[in-house]
Amino acid sequence: MNREKTEKFGLNLSIFVTLFMSALGIGFGVSIQSExxxxxxxxxxxGFLMALITLGVSWLQKQPENEYFNFGYSSFIPLVNLIKGLLISLLSLFALTSAITAILHGGRNLNANVAVIYALIAATGCLVTALIQKRIAKKTRSIMIEVDAKNWLINGLISLSVGAAFTIIIFIKNTTLSWFIPYADSTLVIIIVLITIPVPIKVIIDSLKQLLLASPSVKTKKEIKQLFETATHSFHLEKYWLRMTQIGNTIFVSIYWLLPPEYNLNGVEDLDHIREEVSQVIHQNYPDLIIDIIFTKDSKWAEDISLQKKQTLS
Structure with a gap:
């Protein structure tokens, strides 16, 4: 419950700060004609619109599974992140096109002093929020908050860049470089877009991988495999096949466990005990993990099922 409250606090914080920053940016931008x-x-x-949707998805994913969503609503998380990444990418491309057009038409003048004031306010707000969200993401392991923290970092860097560029404009106003001032704003937009566009593109790629049931990161796979091998060192294990995928915060793991031919099973309770011990070890590091362990003494059966599973997740 504490974890859920912390995640909800992060989402609400993002909504309120985003609303403030939206009004601040559009107000200053229109008043001084700065793209x-x-x-x-x-x-x-x-960010504000997506934060509202994310808050709803955060509530939805905690609802129990039903007839239509047998595995719950975890898939809504990468879907929201995908939409967010696409919107930011499209907005960036639109801004890039507009900036190039402005340069070709002689640029535009603006009040650099007011722009610097805006940049200082915006950069402070965004970077502080990014730091808070990063800590919340680390504590809750929430992918939604993690993506949100990256977006706030982007916004903070954009604001810092705006402030630095307009500070330079103030200093070159009465120099031989003053001819560049009308082009400074549009040039800054181009630089910002080129620097920040890899972030939403990465969010899009990661979200698509989750929606297509691809395996989690190499680091996550390696850690889970190491935890499994550590947990099974005292049990009878001849061979195993491990498959996993990640949807939102949830990691689904299927393990096919080949028991030695000489292993004597006293009852289903023996297998339940093994499953409980292994699950506890892995859940200590990955609380959102759902694990299925299938035991068998028939290697051919295990290999056939593993192959089918692999084809399904690829």
Missing amino acids: AILLDGFFNVV
Whole structure:
């Protein structure tokens, strides 16, 4: 329950800060005609809308499975992250096109002093929020909060870049470089987009992998395998086949356990005991993991099932 409250606090925090940053960015951007600041503001508008949806999905994934969703609602998490990544990418491409067009038409002038004030306020708010969300993500292991923390970091870096660029504009105003001032805002937008676009693209790729039931990261797979081997060192195990996929925060693991031919089974209770011991060890590091262990003495049966499982998840 404490974990759920912490995650909900992170989502609510994101909603309120995003709403404030959206109003701040659009207000300043319109008043001084800055595309860079408007881009920052619209990033936050997207973030605000997605934060509302994420809050709803956070509640939904805690609901019990039903006839139509036998495995619960975990798949909604990568779906939301995919939409968020696509929206930010499309917004970035739109801003890039607009900035290039502005440069080709002579650029535009703006009030750099006011822009610096905005940048200081926005950068402080975004980076502090990113730090808080990162700590919450580490504590709760929430992928939604983790993605949110990355988005706040992007917004913070954008605001810092805006502040630094407009500070430079103030200093070159009365120099031979003053000709560049009308192009500074659009140039900054292009640089920001090129630097930050890899982040939403990575979110899109990771979300698609989860929706397509791909395996989790190499690091996660390696850690779970090591935990399993540690947990089974005192049990009879001739060979095993391990398959896993990740959907949202939940990792699904299927283990096919080949028992030695000489192993004498006293009862189903023996297998339940093994399953309980192994599950406890892995759950200490991965509390959102769902594990199925299938025991057999027939290696051919295990290999056939493992092959079918592999084809299903590939």
